[in-house]
Amino acid sequence: MKKDFGKSNTTYFLRVIAGRIGQAVLAIFGVSILVWALLPLASGDTAERVLNARGVENPTTLEIEAVRKEFGLNRPLVVQYFAWISKAVQGDFSVSYQSKRPVLQEISERLPATILLAAIALLMSFVLSISAAMISATFHEKFPDRIIQFLTQTSSAVPSFLLGLLILQFVVVSYGIGSVVTEVSIAGAVFPAFCLAWARFGTWTQILRANLLEAAESRYAFVAKARGASKSRILWRYALPNALLPFLTVVGVGIGSLLGGAAIIETVFSWNGIGSYAVQAVAARDLPVVQGFVIFATLIYIVSNLAVDLIALRLNPQMRAMKTNANFI
Amino acid sequence: MYSEFFKNKSALVGLTLGTLLLLFVVFVPIFSTHYPNEQKPSRKLLAPSVENLLGTDQFGRDVLVRTAVGGRRSLGATLIVIGLTLAVSILIGISIGLVGGIVDSFFSRIIDILLAVPTLVLALAIVGVLGVGFENLLIALVISFLAFYTRLVRSYALSIKQRPDVITARLAGISWTRIILTHIVPDIFRQMLIVATLDLGGIIISIAGLSFLGLGSQPPDAEWGAMLGEARFYFSNAPHLLFAPAVAILLSIVSANLIGNALRDVQELE
Numbered sequence: 309m310k311k312d313f314g315k316s317n318t319t320y321f322l323r324v325i326a327g328r329i330g331q332a333v334l335a336i337f338g339v340s341i342l343v344w345a346l347l348p349l350a351s352g353d354t355a356e357r358v359l360n361a362r363g364v365e366n367p368t369t370l371e372i373e374a375v376r377k378e379f380g381l382n383r384p385l386v387v388q389y390f391a392w393i394s395k396a397v398q399g400d401f402s403v404s405y406q407s408k409r410p411v412l413q414e415i416s417e418r419l420p421a422t423i424l425l426a427a428i429a430l431l432m433s434f435v436l437s438i439s440a441a442m443i444s445a446t447f448h449e450k451f452p453d454r455i456i457q458f459l460t461q462t463s464s465a466v467p468s469f470l471l472g473l474l475i476l477q478f479v480v481v482s483y484g485i486g487s488v489v490t491e492v493s494i495a496g497a498v499f500p501a502f503c504l505a506w507a508r509f510g511t512w513t514q515i516l517r518a519n520l521l522e523a524a525e526s527r528y529a530f531v532a533k534a535r536g537a538s539k540s541r542i543l544w545r546y547a548l549p550n551a552l553l554p555f556l557t558v559v560g561v562g563i564g565s566l567l568g569g570a571a572i573i574e575t576v577f578s579w580n581g582i583g584s585y586a587v588q589a590v591a592a593r594d595l596p597v598v599q600g601f602v603i604f605a606t607l608i609y610i611v612s613n614l615a616v617d618l619i620a621l622r623l624n625p626q627m628r629a630m631k632t633n634a635n636f637i
Numbered sequence: 638m639y640s641e642f643f644k645n646k647s648a649l650v651g652l653t654l655g656t657l658l659l660l661f662v663v664f665v666p667i668f669s670t671h672y673p674n675e676q677k678p679s680r681k682l683l684a685p686s687v688e689n690l691l692g693t694d695q696f697g698r699d700v701l702v703r704t705a706v707g708g709r710r711s712l713g714a715t716l717i718v719i720g721l722t723l724a725v726s727i728l729i730g731i732s733i734g735l736v737g738g739i740v741d742s743f744f745s746r747i748i749d750i751l752l753a754v755p756t757l758v759l760a761l762a763i764v765g766v767l768g769v770g771f772e773n774l775l776i777a778l779v780i781s782f783l784a785f786y787t788r789l790v791r792s793y794a795l796s797i798k799q800r801p802d803v804i805t806a807r808l809a810g811i812s813w814t815r816i817i818l819t820h821i822v823p824d825i826f827r828q829m830l831i832v833a834t835l836d837l838g839g840i841i842i843s844i845a846g847l848s849f850l851g852l853g854s855q856p857p858d859a860e861w862g863a864m865l866g867e868a869r870f871y872f873s874n875a876p877h878l879l880f881a882p883a884v885a886i887l888l889s890i891v892s893a894n895l896i897g898n899a900l901r902d903v904q905e906l907e
């Protein structure tokens with residue numbers, strides 16, 4: 309019987325994963341169509357844009373004709389899209405207008421830097437918001453709680469790029485700690501990651517604090533208290549695990565805004581990741597790079613959300629029992 | 638609802654702050670003797686003085702008047718983005734929620750796709766395709782926020798459809814058009830206004846952030862984010878260039894957040 313339980317669980321997990329991967333593939337196809345559907349709205353000639361991106365200000369008709377041939381721009385847009393997508397599924401995202409190098413190569417060179425930055429930022433956001441929320445819940449409506457409440461309000465009012473500028477100005481330039489052009493290393497990631505974590509700190513702490521307070525009021529906390537558990541034991545042992553579950557969904561959404569925020573913060577700190585690369589590409593209207601960036605960012609977002617959902621499912625005994633029962637029926 | 642709202646402390650602080658900001662951006666350029674784009678090469682990077690209350694920037698332009706004119710752009714753009722997003726999402730959301738069937742599933746799939754892309758990433762992509770510029774940035778932000786709003790309006794519309802007053806109105810033979818205009822739209826608008834006010838801060842940050850990167854407002858036009866972006870290499874010599882737009886961004890977000898929180902609290906009380 310016990311074995312059966314585990315087995316149906318595994319099939320359930322597999323089914324969830326398969327469904328979500330299917331959704332992800334559809335979403336990425338949809339996004340690629342969306343980016344291409346916007347093309348006719350863009351002003352100016354694509355070939356001219358390519359040449360502008362390469363630094364040719366006033367291209368001749370001959371040059372334009374050559375570029376049209378190079379990228380097959382004389383074909384209808386739908387044909388161009390299918391040519392692009394059939395190569396993209398094989399990992400060939402065309403070449404950058406600016407550097408003429410393959411987009412996949414340019415992105416994969418910079419991806420580790422962005423993943424390092426995002427991972428450190430995520431870790432910082434976790435540590436900061438969990439500790440702040442625990443302090444808040446322990447000293448509910450007392451002085452430390454008020455300070456943390458104030459900090460969370462400040463976090464939503466000070467944009468991360470502004471915090472980045474302030475750090476550069478008053479910590480890096482004034483005191484010589486760190487450097488203006490950041491090297492890709494764990495030490496170099498501290499300031500930019502802190503800016504990214506800062507943007508998430510406010511909402512995450514508020515939500516987790518509310519969850520903790522709700523859990524501390526619950527019946528199981530009451531029973532634990534009746535059995536003589538200390539306040540800190542109730543918070544750590546009973547409230548926190550229960551409060552973290554709904555919090556995970558918020559984390560999943562937060563990863564999306566982390567990816568967008570990375571584009572801005574990477575530029576502020578001259579961090580050589582895909583975010584700052586994408587910003588340069590957007591400014592130069594380097595379309596293959598922009599398309600590559602959107603698809604990679606969406607992929608990372610979907611995969612990390614899938615991971616978050618699976619962790620939540622794994623951690624939630626209620627959900628497990630419910631799904632297994634559903635399988636029985 | 639409104640009397641409760643005006644009794645709320647954070648609503649009052651937020652409204653006062655917002656009004657002061659609006660008065661600042663509207664009247665300072667009118668009464669100032671400086672022009673926002675007037676360059677004075679002899680008066681570069683001056684610290685605040687009686688002549689230039691907030692100093693001058695790297696082209697000798699008056700920072701005070703540029704902050705005010707920039708505020709017109711920043712705040713005006715924020716209102717345009719939120720207004721367009723609300724209008725379009727209410728129109729599409731109610732239509733697909735009430736029509737249902739194939740139309741609903743078609744639009745819902747498109748919304749699913751849009752929601753799979755992080756908001757700022759989608760906005761970046763749209764600006765990348767349309768080209769750099771303030772109008773294109775605003776279009777990009779509207780499209781990026783639209784999916785979430787439309788989904789919300791659709792779900793509200795679906796639940797309102799089942800509400801007793803709507804069913805009674807239908808049984809009384811009142812036409813859908815009239816029900817939509819008198820029962821559904823006002824209710825959804827009130828709900829969405831709270832969501833929108835809570836999002837104002839985020840939109841201010843997105844506009845300023847992307848303009849800071851040089852993807853939105855273009856020189857010589859003043860805009861808070863763009864002012865920070867253009868002046869960022871002069872901060873060591875002239876820190877006042879950092880303060881004016883930064884404080885303006887900060888105060889406008891605080892004001893929007895206070896009003897949004899108050900609206901939400903009042904609604905939760907109901």
